[in-house]
Amino acid sequence: MIEKKKILVVDDEENLRHMLQVLLKKQGYLVEQAPDGADALTKAREGNYSFILCDIRMPVMDGKSFLTACTKAGVGATVIMMSAYGTVDDAIECMKLGAYDYISKPFNSDEVALVLKKAEERERLKDENRRLREEVGRGSTLSEIITRNARMSEIMQLVKKLSEHKTTVLIQGESGTGKELIARALHNCGSRREGPFVAVNCGAIPASLLESELFGHVRGAFTDASYDKVGLFEEADGGTLFLDEIAELPLPLQVKLLRVLQEGEIRRVGGAAATKVDVRVVSATSRDLVQEVADGKFREDLYFRLNVFALSLPPLRARIEDVPLLVEHFLQKYGALMGKPGVRPTPEALQALVHYRWPGNVRELENCMERGLVLCEGGALGLAALPEVVREEAGLGRSLPELPDSLSIKKGAEALERRLIVRALEQTGGNRTHAARLLEISHRALLYKLKEYDLG
Numbered sequence: 001m002i003e004k005k006k007i008l009v010v011d012d013e014e015n016l017r018h019m020l021q022v023l024l025k026k027q028g029y030l031v032e033q034a035p036d037g038a039d040a041l042t043k044a045r046e047g048n049y050s051f052i053l054c055d056i057r058m059p060v061m062d063g064k065s066f067l068t069a070c071t072k073a074g075v076g077a078t079v080i081m082m083s084a085y086g087t088v089d090d091a092i093e094c095m096k097l098g099a100y101d102y103i104s105k106p107f108n109s110d111e112v113a114l115v116l117k118k119a120e121e122r123e124r125l126k127d128e129n130r131r132l133r134e135e136v137g138r139g140s141t142l143s144e145i146i147t148r149n150a151r152m153s154e155i156m157q158l159v160k161k162l163s164e165h166k167t168t169v170l171i172q173g174e175s176g177t178g179k180e181l182i183a184r185a186l187h188n189c190g191s192r193r194e195g196p197f198v199a200v201n202c203g204a205i206p207a208s209l210l211e212s213e214l215f216g217h218v219r220g221a222f223t224d225a226s227y228d229k230v231g232l233f234e235e236a237d238g239g240t241l242f243l244d245e246i247a248e249l250p251l252p253l254q255v256k257l258l259r260v261l262q263e264g265e266i267r268r269v270g271g272a273a274a275t276k277v278d279v280r281v282v283s284a285t286s287r288d289l290v291q292e293v294a295d296g297k298f299r300e301d302l303y304f305r306l307n308v309f310a311l312s313l314p315p316l317r318a319r320i321e322d323v324p325l326l327v328e329h330f331l332q333k334y335g336a337l338m339g340k341p342g343v344r345p346t347p348e349a350l351q352a353l354v355h356y357r358w359p360g361n362v363r364e365l366e367n368c369m370e371r372g373l374v375l376c377e378g379g380a381l382g383l384a385a386l387p388e389v390v391r392e393e394a395g396l397g398r399s400l401p402e403l404p405d406s407l408s409i410k411k412g413a414e415a416l417e418r419r420l421i422v423r424a425l426e427q428t429g430g431n432r433t434h435a436a437r438l439l440e441i442s443h444r445a446l447l448y449k450l451k452e453y454d455l456g
Helices: 014-024 037-047 063-073 088-096 109-138 151-160 180-186 207-215 251-263 289-294 299-307 320-338 345-353 361-375 390-394 409-428 432-439 443-452
Strands: 006-010 030-034 052-054 077-081 101-103 171-172 195-201 240-244 282-287 309-312
Touching: 006 014, 006 037, 006 063, 014 030, 014 052, 014 109, 030 037, 030 180, 030 361, 037 063, 052 063, 052 109, 063 088, 077 088, 077 109, 088 101, 101 109, 151 180, 151 309, 171 180, 180 195, 180 282, 195 345, 207 251, 289 299, 320 345, 320 361, 320 409, 345 361, 345 390, 390 432, 409 432, 432 443
Parallel strands: 006 030, 006 052, 052 077, 077 101, 171 282, 171 309, 195 240, 240 282
Antiparallel strands: none
């Protein structure tokens, strides 16, 4: 059964409201009425209307004020304006304020039907675009995590197991290591993938606004609270809320977050009643939360509640074998966007990239490749296209791994991996167990690689 769309008719003339109600019901709509903009705004916030037909000139709150208020309140309905005193200037001004279309009184049933048909087609296209964007967003799964590092492979296996459960997960790692990518994979690989994924950086929002942002507020809760606001917890209902940089959360809000995690309900700022929410919370931090707890900057009970399961992402310098793979990935990604497909690093540039310690991790490498594509000439990315800090570190006296003369990423990665294994065995006097620890791979993986590279 097709669900009927709801329309709100707003006009101070009762006869016109009644006439439109009869007309629209015949066309299959559910119709409600409001005599002025103020009453309409209250209904629009709560009524979930598809369309609103609104007069421009009304008492209490006119149509232009109503349009402005709808925008501020986040009303998603498509608004169509009506006026017996219509002018082109009125139409243009209403369009600027967010109206979809404009019809002049008196109008006939065919005109109203045509405008609504166009509006429905517009809504259908918007829904289709929204769905496509969501599908693109859901593509951020494990397949987007580029790695051949053993530790990262273990993390990806854990993500698969954790994705089907509501368990709170704490993702730890330096800035730029891909914490949000892992959080999205936890969401997209599991049963909550059809629900919303809402991300917020706790350090990017002023402390005075963060409570309202997370939990929402009711009208009149504070000076500027002129309308009811839905918080991020309510937006994420049925899905996942990703709290990035959780260590930045002020202590008073830590208490409220702990209560939400324990009780599964939120209370809007200024609200009297609590609302149940079904949200999976994934948090992340680049700080040492154990030390933050010891310093009194983070609540110990909240730490244990968030840290039901912890994932610690290695920095890029600890997974150096991934650098050639990531270089190839980012060159393909930005090469397609910038009209420079097929660009490959020269052996000297790849040596420099492998040698650099990447304090900004994968994000820094990504920025480096985008910058390099802007500067490079032809199909090769050379040393001159790399940032000065990368070139300087490559010029130090320390020996670099020998790389093949070819531009093959695969051969370069294998040569680098072979050299790292040899170096680890040299440092440990041939102790394979200790060498595996230095390489951050399992003992079994090391034995396999020794056989693969004929290093027995």
